[in-house]
Structure formats: C-alpha cells, structure tokens
Amino acid sequence: MEIPYTISTRPDTGLWNAKIGIWLFLASEVMLFGGLFSAYIFLRLDAQPGEWPHGLLNVPVGTMNTAILIMSSVTVVLAWAALKMRRYNAYWWYMLATIMCGVIFLFVKLYYEWPQKFEHYGVFLKPSALEKYEQYLGNNRRTEKGMEPRIEISGHLHNPEAIKDPSIKEYEIGLDPVFVDPNNPTNDRPHFLYVPPTDHIAKIEKEDVERIDSFGPWHSAYFASYFTITGLHGAHVLAGVLVFIYMWLPVSKKLYQRNPEHLANRVEVCGLFWHFVDLVWIFVFPLFYLL
Amino acid sequence: MDASTSLPAAAGHHHPHTHAGEHEHHELGWWRKYIFSTDHKVIGIQYGLCGLVFLFFGFSLMMIMRWQLAYPGQALPVIGKWLPYFFGPNTMPDGKMTPEFYNSLGAMHGTIMIFLGVVPVAFAAFGNFVVPLQIGAPDMTFPKVNAASFWAFGVGGVIMLTSFFVPGGAAKGGWTSYVPLSDIADKGPGFHPFLNGQTLWLVGFIFLITSSLLGAVNFITTIIQLRAKGLTWMRLPFFVWAQFVTAFLLLLAFPPLEAAIVMQLMDRTAATSFFLPAGMIVNGAPLHISGGGSPILWQHLFWFLGHPEVYVLILPAFGIVAEILANNSRKPLWGYKSLVFSVLVIGFLSFIVWAHHMWLTGMGSTVSAFFQTTTLLISIPSVIILSAFFISLWGGSIRFTVPMLWATAFLPMFGIGGLTGIPLAFNSADLYLHDTYYIIAHFHYIVAPGTIFGLFAGIYYWFPKATGRTMNEFWGKVHFWPSLICMNVIFLPMFLQGMLGMHRRWYDGGQGWTLSGEHIWGLTGFQWNTPISWAAWIMGLAQIPFIINFFWSIKHGKKVNDNPWEATTLEWTAPSPPPHGNFVITPVAYRGPYEYSLPGREKDFTMQNEPVEPAERSRRAAEPALAH
Known part of the structure; x- marks a missing residue:
C-alpha cells in the first residue's frame, strides 16, 4: 500500500501532502505564540506605573541575533534551490551555514544573554521609602515631567549573602548608570547600548525594601514573559537545528540519490518551519528589546 | 494501491514470501500489527477502546462523588x-x-470525561476509523504521525492517572483549573515540587494537546x-464535514490553552507571576512573588479553547447522527448544503463566543454585549442542523435499529441541552444561574445524553465494518432504554436544583x-440528590450489557455482509473488516452521499x-431536485 501524493502533487489541489501539513502546523503555532503575545499585551496594559521595565536588554546583541536568524532564512532557501538544481555540494554548504546560524543564535542566548540576567538585581522599594532614595530615583523631576515614577533600584549586588542572612541590615548595590545620575535627561529614555553597572555603591536598608529579586522570570511580569517566550522560541530553534542536522548528515545523501525531489520537499517543509521561527523572532525583538 | 491488496486474500490469509519487499506490511509481527500500528483502523480502534475505558473510569469517579452528595458525611x-x-x-x-x-x-471527572474520553472517541476513534474509509482513501496521509498522536495521548493519559497516586492526590482546581487557586494548590509541605x-x-495536558495537534493536521x-476520484x-458525507471542522477547532483553539498551561507551569515551577496579582496572602503568610499577573488572563486563554472544545465534543456526534438518520429513514438527508454551511459557520463563530463563560468577571457591558450577540448568533446554525435532522425523519420509512434508537434519542436530548443554554447566553440571567447545578444539567444534556448517545449510535452502526459481525440487538435495547431513562432522572432535577441556587461544587x-x-415537586433541593444518585448508579449497571455485548460480538456476533445497513457511503464498499490498504477496488464516486429511495431503482x-x-x-436533468 502506498499513500498517494507524498512527493508528486494532487492535480486538483496542486499540492503534495506534507506541504498542507506544515502550513496547518504553522497555523497552530501562530495560535500558540499568538496566545503568548496576547498575554504579553494583556499584562503590559495591566501593569501599574513604573512596574514595566524598559531598556534592560542588550539591543546590539539582539540586533546581531536578528541578523543571524534572517541570514539563516536566506541560506535555507538557497539550500532548497540548490537541491532543486540538483547541486548537492552547494546544498551541503548552505545547510551547514543554516545550522551554524542557528547554533550561534542559541549560543548567544544561552551563554551570554540569559546568564547575565541572573547576576543582576532589582530592589523594589516600599512606597513610603521612595522619598528617602530620591537621590537615586529622581522622581520629583519625573513627576513634574509627567513620566512614570521609578520604584526599583537595580544593579550589581555586592553582598549577595545579605539575601539569606538576617543579621545584615542593608543591601549594597553597584548602581546601574541610570541611578547614578537620575535627573540627567539622557537617562529618561532607555539606553541603546548596553552599559554595565558602575562602581558607585548605594546602601539600601532592608526595612525600606519591599522585595529584592534577580532579573530571572520571578522578577516581574516582563521577565516572566521574556523568559517564557524566548525560551519557547529557543526550543523551536533547537528543534529546527536538529532536523537540519539530520538532513545534512550522510543519511540524507542516500535519500538524495534515491529520490532528490523527496529530499527537496523535506527541506522545503522544514524551511517553512524555519521561516516561521524567524518570523516569531521578528516579533520578539521589538516587543522585548525596543518597545 | 498495489496489486496485492486488490485481491480479497489480502485480508490476512495470503502468504507473505511470494511477494516482493514492498509488501512487508503483511509480515508485521503481532506487536507492530495491533499495538504499534500505523494503520488508521487499528489506531482508531485503539483510541476507541482507550477512550471508552477512560469514559467508564471518569463516570466511576462521579459515581463515588454521588454518594457523598446524596449521603454527605456517611x-x-x-x-x-x-x-x-x-x-x-x-x-x-x-x-x-x-x-x-x-x-x-x-x-x-471533568478532565477525564472531556479530554481522555469523549474527544478521543468522538474525534480520534471515529475520525480515524471512518473518515479514510468514507473518502475512499487507503490510509491517513501521515500514518506515522497518526501513531505518534495516539502514543502522545497514551502518555498524557498515563500522567493524568498517575497523578492520583502522588502525595496529596490528583488536581483539585476543577477541570477549568482556575487561578490563583491552581497556582498555589498542591504546593508546600507534603507535596513534591514537580510530582504533585x-x-x-x-x-499531562501538554501531551494531550500535542496528540490533538498531530491528529488535526493529519485529518485535514x-x-x-x-478524497477518492469524483x-x-x-x-x-456530512460526517466527514463535521470531522473536518472539528479538526480545525482542535488545531487552532488548543494552542492558546497550551500557552496558558506553559505559563501556569512557569508560575508553579519557575516562580513567575503570570496569573498572580501582587499582595497574595496564603495560609496567613504573604507570598514572595513579583505580582503583576492577572487571573482573568487565564480565564480568557482557557475559554478560548474551552468554548470551541464544546463544538469539538458535539460536531462529531452531529456527523454520526446524520449518517444514521439518513440510513434508517431511507431518505436523503434533508438540506445537505444548509447542514454543511451551518457546520462551517459554527466552526467560525465558536472562536468568538468564549467570554460568555466569564460574565461574572465584570468585563464591562460593552464586552458582554458583544459576546452575548455572538453567542445568540451561534444558536442559529445549531438550530438549522437540528431542524434539518428532524425534517429528515419526516415521511421516511424509519427502521428502529439499535443505532437509530440512540440517534433519535440524541435529537430531543441535544435539543434540551441547547435550549436551556439560551438563558445562560444572557448576561443578566447568567449572573443568577452561574456555577449552579443548572449549568451542570445544561452542558451534560449536550455532552452526556447528547454526544455520548451519538457515540453509542456510532459504535453500534460501524461495529459490523470493524469486525464483520453485528452487535446483539436485544442487549443493545437493554442498554439503550435504562440509559435514556436514567440520563433524564439524573439531569432534569438538576435544573430545579440550579434554579434554587445550589452551587455546583x-x-x-x-x-x-x-x-x-x-420543596420542588415533593422533595427539597437537597433530597433530590438521592434519586439522582440512584439513577447514576443504575446507569452504571446499564452499561454492563453493552460491555459484554461489545466483546462477545467481536467473536460471536451475527456474521453479516459488507453492507449490512444497506448504506450508500464508500466505507460500505470495502470488505468487513477492511484489509490493510482498505479497498479491493479503488473506489470512484459518481454521486452524492445520501441517494436513498431514488425513483426508478430496484433497491432503495x-x-x-x-x-x-x-x-x-x-x-436527473428533468428533475433538478435530484441533481446534486
């Protein structure tokens, strides 16, 4: 028994089976990420003034990763076109390039972007204590200008033992540049380039602190969405890379020799998936890095 | 289709060694043939048997609860x-x-009945077994994906069952798992951080959603x-249309719930606050959370699945009932085109009615007015379908076979369920009836004597195709009548209890x-629990004739030919049971699905x-009414 239209097209629909299958799968994926992005919008609209952080991510690195993913979308098309022209060697190199792009993207995410967050701390102040730390927050000027107040002081935590040890009465925070010079108009908008915490240390008494958390998913609705969405997106990139590796290995060369069109179809289907993963990132990047 | 399957001997008796390697399907061992099969019929039967077991298990949970409701504390x-x-x-x-x-x-009870019982039987079992046969296909387009779908379902089911045995027991937040309760439940001392x-x-749900995604892609x-030539x-057949729309609902409605489930999983294991507002106090102590989340967000995402899910439950039953009504009234299904367009409209509208489950959240009158309108709109195609079914019976020479009994009983039962939903569509009426037994009665009338009756109809109807034998008619009736009576004794009084304001939980x-x-009708609202519970237990007993009849008939039922019901659709042109690859002669369709009692024909x-x-x-040219 053979299933019809696995490789050739059905005349009245003009499609082979897997092509319909992948588009349906992508429709489902749109709804999955659509659900998550709706949650992002819902939570952001719901956020209290000052609660939704801005400018905490490294825009140049994000831009680089965006470029890498877009490039990989181009190389995967070239790989497919090479197969259609029956040039296996070119296919092999383009596929390798695609895989490398995916790997670099994941590497940047896992070894640079994510770990950095866990070393960075935010101290949320009690509303009654905001006045006391006015020199770091600059809220008087912000209120005058009609901007959201700052309720959190962030930076590098110099005494992490303070979190567990009740005998230590204050946190020592190596301030992010914003809090060193809070009234400088250049700090009103998020920095485009990432600036590391300064050596300027602020001592914040524990009794003034509502809560202290690193920039992990537990920090805020913002970081909760950031880690969930980029995590799920990263899982999709990983899945794509694994499938591409399979198609790049010698086992697929055998399929190519038997039926090159079949391999081309597979690459086309997986390429569509890859474009979708790329497209999701095109939404992730502005939502988390820029806006 | 290759040459070997066009021989009748392909049913399993022929000798494998006489064929070339491409026929290695027939050499499969027992495990590959019956357990890890990629044949749509085997997968359909696997889904069906598992789903029926889960249905009975989920019903048993409720039978235990009914004791506590009738005799609390005893x-x-x-x-x-x-x-x-x-x-x-x-x-x-x-x-x-x-x-x-x-x-x-x-x-x-809710989770198992819906996601492990009715959906697997209605969509996956009947869809898998019947759809490829009805469209004249040798199998599903992606047989391996089909098997993966079944096994993802299996893993999800096992995880759900396992949860009964972990410290603290299974989930307690209702089948809707409303937050913040579900975010903070089963946590802390006495609970495992993950195995709770x-x-x-x-x-478990992530696996079930994966399963339905794979199934839906495959079906569409x-x-x-x-589809066969022509x-x-x-x-x-209308059944195929119903499954087609159902597959789209599963494909598009489940992922937002998956998103919500991932978020709740993050809330429970990675300390996020997607669904937790700031300032939560649990057991007298403030929670260390960031806050900033919203419980309403969960409800939106949950019901974005939840409402299309209702149509996932009912549309396959519509399809089954349509086939059986036409077959047993020996008349073309009335208003075929209206039925098709109605089911498409239902599919579309079901995506924009979800917030009628959330009247109590205070969304505001603008949002409420929108969802009230769409909810009433969706009743129009539903009524068209039900009316067309009733009209199909008109003037037919009806044969009351066992499948027909279930199918005809479906009509008024679904009617009661549907009509009692109309007060709930109105914001103001629902404020009173929300979360009372009235709701329980309303949706059970749709799903229990509605959908499940449709499923029984389908089992009795297609059993001969799967086995080559019919189920016993007498015991089928012994199964039917007590089930019908008990269903109504169970659910009718619940409308009264609900109108007294009795809360469902x-x-x-x-x-x-x-x-x-x-007092209502001689009993107090509380006392009505007793007859309801007894009816539930008797209905449990009434399933025994079905179980025995089902397994007994596989080997000992009356042998019948390939088309025992004298039906018109393509599945009846295949041998019973169909061999791997299904058809002896690749079918070609020349006419519509319900050409019963054509004038000028010997057969009806x-x-x-x-x-x-x-x-x-x-x-046909002279009589346009005959032309499809």
Missing part, C-alpha cells in the same frame, strides 16, 4: 473500605470522603488530499444551605460508487 458501604487501598489512606478514611478527595474527583497533582495535570490533510466537496450536596430546603439505496446510467442522467 461512610460509603462495601467499596468505601477498599478505595483507600487504591487511592491512598487520606482519601476516604473509614469510608468517609475527605473534601480534598472530593475536589480531586470533581476535577478529574496540579503540575502533573499541566504536564487527509480530507483535502486523499468525491467532490459537496459529495462528502458543594462538598455536602447543599445540605448546609437554607434554600436547599425549599444507491451507493456512491454506482455510475450514473444514461437513463438516470436524463431523468
């Missing part, structure tokens, strides 16, 4: 002693049910690509609430693969 006789050995010592000490166990039973009821519920692709869209059955003492049914003869063509 020890459950006989089995009450044994249940703690099965579910753990803290569930029923001395045979008396604890509130936590009651909540677990309630949550898992609620977290396992979420993980199969229907688009593998089987145009408007010649598809009360542990004591309303005993401790003043208004439950009001004309199968879809019977060519149109010249004489008939000229008669």
Whole structure:
C-alpha cells in the first residue's frame, strides 16, 4: 500500500501532502505564540506605573541575533534551490551555514544573554521609602515631567549573602548608570547600548525594601514573559537545528540519490518551519528589546 | 494501491514470501500489527477502546462523588473500605470522603470525561476509523504521525492517572483549573515540587494537546488530499464535514490553552507571576512573588479553547447522527448544503463566543454585549442542523435499529441541552444561574445524553465494518432504554436544583444551605440528590450489557455482509473488516452521499460508487431536485 501524493502533487489541489501539513502546523503555532503575545499585551496594559521595565536588554546583541536568524532564512532557501538544481555540494554548504546560524543564535542566548540576567538585581522599594532614595530615583523631576515614577533600584549586588542572612541590615548595590545620575535627561529614555553597572555603591536598608529579586522570570511580569517566550522560541530553534542536522548528515545523501525531489520537499517543509521561527523572532525583538 | 491488496486474500490469509519487499506490511509481527500500528483502523480502534475505558473510569469517579452528595458525611458501604487501598489512606478514611478527595474527583471527572474520553472517541476513534474509509482513501496521509498522536495521548493519559497516586492526590482546581487557586494548590509541605497533582495535570495536558495537534493536521490533510476520484466537496458525507471542522477547532483553539498551561507551569515551577496579582496572602503568610499577573488572563486563554472544545465534543456526534438518520429513514438527508454551511459557520463563530463563560468577571457591558450577540448568533446554525435532522425523519420509512434508537434519542436530548443554554447566553440571567447545578444539567444534556448517545449510535452502526459481525440487538435495547431513562432522572432535577441556587461544587450536596430546603415537586433541593444518585448508579449497571455485548460480538456476533445497513457511503464498499490498504477496488464516486429511495431503482439505496446510467442522467436533468 502506498499513500498517494507524498512527493508528486494532487492535480486538483496542486499540492503534495506534507506541504498542507506544515502550513496547518504553522497555523497552530501562530495560535500558540499568538496566545503568548496576547498575554504579553494583556499584562503590559495591566501593569501599574513604573512596574514595566524598559531598556534592560542588550539591543546590539539582539540586533546581531536578528541578523543571524534572517541570514539563516536566506541560506535555507538557497539550500532548497540548490537541491532543486540538483547541486548537492552547494546544498551541503548552505545547510551547514543554516545550522551554524542557528547554533550561534542559541549560543548567544544561552551563554551570554540569559546568564547575565541572573547576576543582576532589582530592589523594589516600599512606597513610603521612595522619598528617602530620591537621590537615586529622581522622581520629583519625573513627576513634574509627567513620566512614570521609578520604584526599583537595580544593579550589581555586592553582598549577595545579605539575601539569606538576617543579621545584615542593608543591601549594597553597584548602581546601574541610570541611578547614578537620575535627573540627567539622557537617562529618561532607555539606553541603546548596553552599559554595565558602575562602581558607585548605594546602601539600601532592608526595612525600606519591599522585595529584592534577580532579573530571572520571578522578577516581574516582563521577565516572566521574556523568559517564557524566548525560551519557547529557543526550543523551536533547537528543534529546527536538529532536523537540519539530520538532513545534512550522510543519511540524507542516500535519500538524495534515491529520490532528490523527496529530499527537496523535506527541506522545503522544514524551511517553512524555519521561516516561521524567524518570523516569531521578528516579533520578539521589538516587543522585548525596543518597545 | 498495489496489486496485492486488490485481491480479497489480502485480508490476512495470503502468504507473505511470494511477494516482493514492498509488501512487508503483511509480515508485521503481532506487536507492530495491533499495538504499534500505523494503520488508521487499528489506531482508531485503539483510541476507541482507550477512550471508552477512560469514559467508564471518569463516570466511576462521579459515581463515588454521588454518594457523598446524596449521603454527605456517611461512610460509603462495601467499596468505601477498599478505595483507600487504591487511592491512598487520606482519601476516604473509614469510608468517609475527605473534601480534598472530593475536589480531586470533581476535577478529574471533568478532565477525564472531556479530554481522555469523549474527544478521543468522538474525534480520534471515529475520525480515524471512518473518515479514510468514507473518502475512499487507503490510509491517513501521515500514518506515522497518526501513531505518534495516539502514543502522545497514551502518555498524557498515563500522567493524568498517575497523578492520583502522588502525595496529596490528583488536581483539585476543577477541570477549568482556575487561578490563583491552581497556582498555589498542591504546593508546600507534603507535596513534591514537580510530582504533585496540579503540575502533573499541566504536564499531562501538554501531551494531550500535542496528540490533538498531530491528529488535526493529519485529518485535514487527509480530507483535502486523499478524497477518492469524483468525491467532490459537496459529495462528502456530512460526517466527514463535521470531522473536518472539528479538526480545525482542535488545531487552532488548543494552542492558546497550551500557552496558558506553559505559563501556569512557569508560575508553579519557575516562580513567575503570570496569573498572580501582587499582595497574595496564603495560609496567613504573604507570598514572595513579583505580582503583576492577572487571573482573568487565564480565564480568557482557557475559554478560548474551552468554548470551541464544546463544538469539538458535539460536531462529531452531529456527523454520526446524520449518517444514521439518513440510513434508517431511507431518505436523503434533508438540506445537505444548509447542514454543511451551518457546520462551517459554527466552526467560525465558536472562536468568538468564549467570554460568555466569564460574565461574572465584570468585563464591562460593552464586552458582554458583544459576546452575548455572538453567542445568540451561534444558536442559529445549531438550530438549522437540528431542524434539518428532524425534517429528515419526516415521511421516511424509519427502521428502529439499535443505532437509530440512540440517534433519535440524541435529537430531543441535544435539543434540551441547547435550549436551556439560551438563558445562560444572557448576561443578566447568567449572573443568577452561574456555577449552579443548572449549568451542570445544561452542558451534560449536550455532552452526556447528547454526544455520548451519538457515540453509542456510532459504535453500534460501524461495529459490523470493524469486525464483520453485528452487535446483539436485544442487549443493545437493554442498554439503550435504562440509559435514556436514567440520563433524564439524573439531569432534569438538576435544573430545579440550579434554579434554587445550589452551587455546583458543594462538598455536602447543599445540605448546609437554607434554600436547599425549599420543596420542588415533593422533595427539597437537597433530597433530590438521592434519586439522582440512584439513577447514576443504575446507569452504571446499564452499561454492563453493552460491555459484554461489545466483546462477545467481536467473536460471536451475527456474521453479516459488507453492507449490512444497506448504506450508500464508500466505507460500505470495502470488505468487513477492511484489509490493510482498505479497498479491493479503488473506489470512484459518481454521486452524492445520501441517494436513498431514488425513483426508478430496484433497491432503495444507491451507493456512491454506482455510475450514473444514461437513463438516470436524463431523468436527473428533468428533475433538478435530484441533481446534486
């Protein structure tokens, strides 16, 4: 028994089976990420003034990763076109390039972007204590200008033992540049380039602190969405890379020799998936890095 | 189709060594043939059997709960002693049910009945077994994906069942798992950080959603690509249309719930606050959370699935009932095109009615007005479908076979369920009826005597195709009549209880609430629990004839030919049971699906693969009503 239209097209629909299958799968994926992005919008609209952080991510690195993913979308098309022209060697190199792009993207995410967050701390102040730390927050000027107040002081935590040890009465925070010079108009908008915490240390008494958390998913609705969405997106990139590796290995060369069109179809289907993963990132990047 | 399957001997008797390697399907061992099969019929039967077992298990959970509702605080006789050995010592000490166990039973009854019982049987089992046969296809387009779908379902089911046995027991937050309760439940001392009821519920769900995604992709692709020659869209049996729309609902409605489930999983394991507002106090201590989340967000995402899910439950039953009504009234289905367009409209509208489950959240009158309107709109195509079914019976020479009994019973039962939903569509009426037994009665009328009756109809109807034998008619009737009576004794009084204001989740059955003492029809609201419970237990007994009949008939039922019901659709042109690859002769369709009692014919049914003869063509040209 053979299933019809696995490789050739059905005349009245003009499609082979897997092509319909992948588009349906992508429709489902749109709804999955659509659900998550709706949650992002819902939570952001719901956020209290000052609660939704801005400018905490490294825009140049994000831009680089965006470029890498877009490039990989181009190389995967070239790989497919090479197969259609029956040039296996070119296919092999383009596929390798695609895989490398995916790997670099994941590497940047896992070894640079994510770990950095866990070393960075935010101290949320009690509303009654905001006045006391006015020199770091600059809220008087912000209120005058009609901007959201700052309720959190962030930076590098110099005494992490303070979190567990009740005998230590204050946190020592190596301030992010914003809090060193809070009234400088250049700090009103998020920095485009990432600036590391300064050596300027602020001592914040524990009794003034509502809560202290690193920039992990537990920090805020913002970081909760950031880690969930980029995590799920990263899982999709990983899945794509694994499938591409399979198609790049010698086992697929055998399929190519038997039926090159079949391999081309597979690459086309997986390429569509890859474009979708790329497209999701095109939404992730502005939502988390820029806006 | 290759040459070997066009021989009748391909049913399994032929010798494998005489064929080349491409026929290695026939050499499969027992495990590959019956357990890890990629054949759509085997997968359909696997889904069906598992789903039926889950249905009975989920019903059994409710039978235990019904004791607590009728006789709150009293020890459950006989089995009450044994249940703690099965579910753990803290569930029923001395045979008396604890509130936590009651909540677990309630949550898992809903989850199991819907996601492990009805959907697998209605969509996956019937869809898998019947759809490829009805469209004249050799199998699904992606047989391996199909098997993966079944096994993802299996893993999800096992995880759900396992959750009964972890410390603290299964999920307790209701089948809707509303937050913030579900975010903070099953946590802390005495609970494992991951192996606890609620977290396992979420993980199990991810597998079930994966399963339905794979199934839905497969169904839609199969229907688009593998229709037999000549089987145009408007010649598809209505059942195929119903499954087609159902597959789209599963494909598009489930992922937002998956998103929500991932978020709840993050809330429970990675300390996020997607659904937790700031300032939560649990057991007297403030939670260390960031806050900033919203419980309403969960409700939106949950009901974005939840409402299309209702149509996932009912549309396959519509399809089954349509086939059986046409076949047993020996008349074409009335208004085929209206039915098709109605089912498409239902599919579309079902995506924009979800917030009618959330009137109590205070969304505001603008949002409420929108969802009130769409909710009433969706009743129009539903009424069209039900009316067309009733009209199909008009003037037919009806044969009351066992499948027909179930199918005809479906009509008024679904009618009651649908019409009692109209008051709930109105914001103002629902404020009073929300979360009362009225709701329970309303949606059970749709799903229990509605959908499940449709499923029984389908099982009795297609059993001969799967086995080559019919189920016993007498015992089928012994199954049908008590089930019909008990269903109504169970659910009709619940409307009354609901209108008294009795809440659906009360542990004591309303005993401790003043208004439950009001009399209606001679009994108080609370006392009505007793006849309801007895009817539920008797209905449990009434399933025994079915179970015995089902298994007995596989080997000993009356042998029948390939088309015992004298039906018209393509599945009846295949041998019973169909061999791997399904058809002896690749079918070609020449006509619509319901050509019963065509004038000028010897037989009162004309199968879809019977060519149109010249004489008939000229008669059709003269009578446009006959032309499809």
